[in-house]
Amino acid sequence: MIMQYGRINYYILIIIAATVLAFPLFNSNEYIISVMNFMGINIMIVLGLNLLMGYAGQISLGHAGFFGMGAYISGILTAKYSINPWIALIIAVLLTSILALTVAHPTLRLKGYYLAMATLGFGMILSIIFVQLDELTGGASGLVGIPYLSIFGFNLSTSLRMYYLIWVTLFVLTVLSINLVESKIGRALRAIHTGEVAAMVLGVETHKLKIKVFILSAIFASLAGSYYAHFVNFISPSSFDFHYSILFITMVILGGMGSIWGSYFGGSLLSILPEVLHSIEDYNIIIYGFLLIIIMFFLPKGVIPTLSEYISNMPERKGSIIGKLISTYMYPQKGK
Amino acid sequence: MGEKKIILHAENIRMEFGGLLALKDVNIDIYDGELISLIGPNGAGKTTFLNIVSGIYKPVRGRIIFEGEEITGNPPDEIAYRRITRTFQTPQLFTNMTVIENIMVGYHTKIKRGMLGCIFTFPWTRSEEKWIRERSAEFLEFIGLADKAHRSVTALPYGDRKKLELARALALEPKLLLLDEPTAGLNMDEKESIIKLISLMRDKGLTILIIEHDMNVVMKISERVIVLNYGEKIFEGKPEDAGKDPMVISAYLGEES
């Protein structure tokens, strides 16, 4: 997208990071920090999912499954087998990657509805496994006793401490994502999205790349899952079911497919919304369904890309001050 | 010109779709450095042949040999690394990228950086990024689209799209370039522009196969012409002779050019 040209994304990240990291200094209300933690976890998942959906153009209706895998593997290894949480986290990432790799190869050869259904089926199978393997997972009643993470003996036992871990990790992942997007491979991924055959004849190994992005997005989700497990210390299968897969998709679509800041926008808005609408919690589902339809009708590109396109078209409008500013600072080479 | 070397050898190519026979025992040789046109009525199998050479289809029978190596059934991206590439009847531009970014994808095969290499480095530390960007900007300058470099490709008029797609293919520095109706839908000026570009490339030693419907273009720039009809090769030779060949004439009589 036009606004992703150059270093501007890194500057935006610095601003957001500074704001988020300084935030608790002004308001350390436990409830708000908790909400922010869930928000950060959600954005982590959505960031990865957006790389898959927005860049490579592959849909995944089962991503909550990877989230669940990270959570359960971390939870089981630490709660039942007392393995060091960080090692458990790494194992979770590895196992999830292997699963993603296994599933990706046949799945990503499919297109359109086939792909959507395959990912959906896969996510549902995982959901069922989380419930059925109850000796390991605790079944429908969930897994208790998940310990905290700790860094050099420092226990991350409060929301505030997890706040920093979650958000710093998210920012690191964001840097890596921007690096990827602003690169040869990033362009190749975007090419796959809008012209897969054309990309192939230009040398892009589309199938392999799709698999790699799929695994990458699974890793983000798994990491988020592990953090989630160590944050709430109790997990149950209902947090990783079809509804959450749809929620993540909605976040991607609302914020904008193929937009890193869209992931932030969609992730944060839809994390806050349920809290704001707490009294009408039951309306959540309706709102998501409605949102999906409305966005597809009016803003199919999502909020952030539509906004950024509007802004980047401003230089064309005569007498627009913002337009002049943009064309001077964003496209410095235009003067040549 | 020296001794003519065969750069592409297509042998007994047979292609079927379901029960439909698209190509029947087609034998085509392309010589190094030549500009050859593939013509024939609609549905003759020209694009099918192109799709087979570029790796999009695998022929039911037959072989494709490029520079002495068999590439039959190889996937398109592998074939691209052998420096064969192509354009499409309708320009397949990447609509989610700017004009310059489209050209930059053309340089994909020139850079050896994988996904991990991209994730763990900052863009400004990658020397090849600067190189690609500069070369792409130069290219855009060359084809006259420099002032639209940062526009979305969806804003481009049709003639510019065709030019851009061609330029993107050329960024790959192919040895063999396959063009599917490069002048279709263009007005006189735009056609001139494309023809000039193609001729320039041919003069630089690029081997080019063009599918064309415009006989003027064919006559003007091709050294050789191959005519397909109903999936079979019915003529091969000089462009001016094609117009006199009885089989070619009857093939086209059934169709309004």
Added chain:
Amino acid sequence: MFEIILQAILSGITVGSIYGLIGLGFNIIYNASYIINFAQGEFVMLGGMIAATTFNVFKINPIYTLIISTTIVTLIGALIERMAIQPVRHADVSVLVIITIGASIFIRGISMLIWGKDPYILPPFTSSEPIIIKNAAINPQSLWIIGTTIVVVIFLQFFFKKTITGKAMRAVADNKKAASLMGIKIERILLISFGFSGALGSIAGIIITPITLTTYDIGIIFGLKGFSAAILGGIGNSFGALIGGLLLGILECLAAALVSSGYKDAVAFLILLLVLFIKPSGILGKGLIEKV
């Protein structure tokens, strides 16, 4: 052992008929438009729910209950087509996927508001005494289900072969351009298709509710399994949907009986994945056309 297998097969045929009906619903819309209607399962849920409400709350005669609820769901189907599909008919596949997902979520949400999360029941059409054959028990409702399915299929055969609308729909499925050149209004056919699928889904929901009960969220599972049936049989092929449904139902019940009942649902998804990976065009199918 034999009894267990027999029982499983009988149950499988019962539930498989339902999957077949739902799969038929998918096919009808797909054939008219190449759209996969993710909300298909919700039609099933709505059929059962509205019937349960009409019967239990309003105490309306069963026959009328059937007619009323089927009519309502048919209209809902048509409404969805008009409001959510028609405006974006020519959009990208992914957009349509998401819209139908959105529609299904929306319906589910509204249903939860209206009916809550409780299960609802319809009484069996005839007695609830099981019929015993060779130590295997058949629920009489099963016979109703199988019987209704057969009647529906025969009706559909008649409809598609003998009526003008039916022939028009087949024409559109075969060759949309030619059909529209012949004066067939594609938009109307699409509307009718959605209505039809609504009706089919509703009937399926009504006849299964006496056995499985109905809740606001059964739509997902039924929809997915119906889709699996359609894919297994070969999407676009109505006969295939039935075969796929029966096969799926039998395999599912066998797995539940012989392996573990908890994983029953996983069977359907596993089969779906296997079909998609190995032979996406299914047993009898032409396969999904990609809009290139």
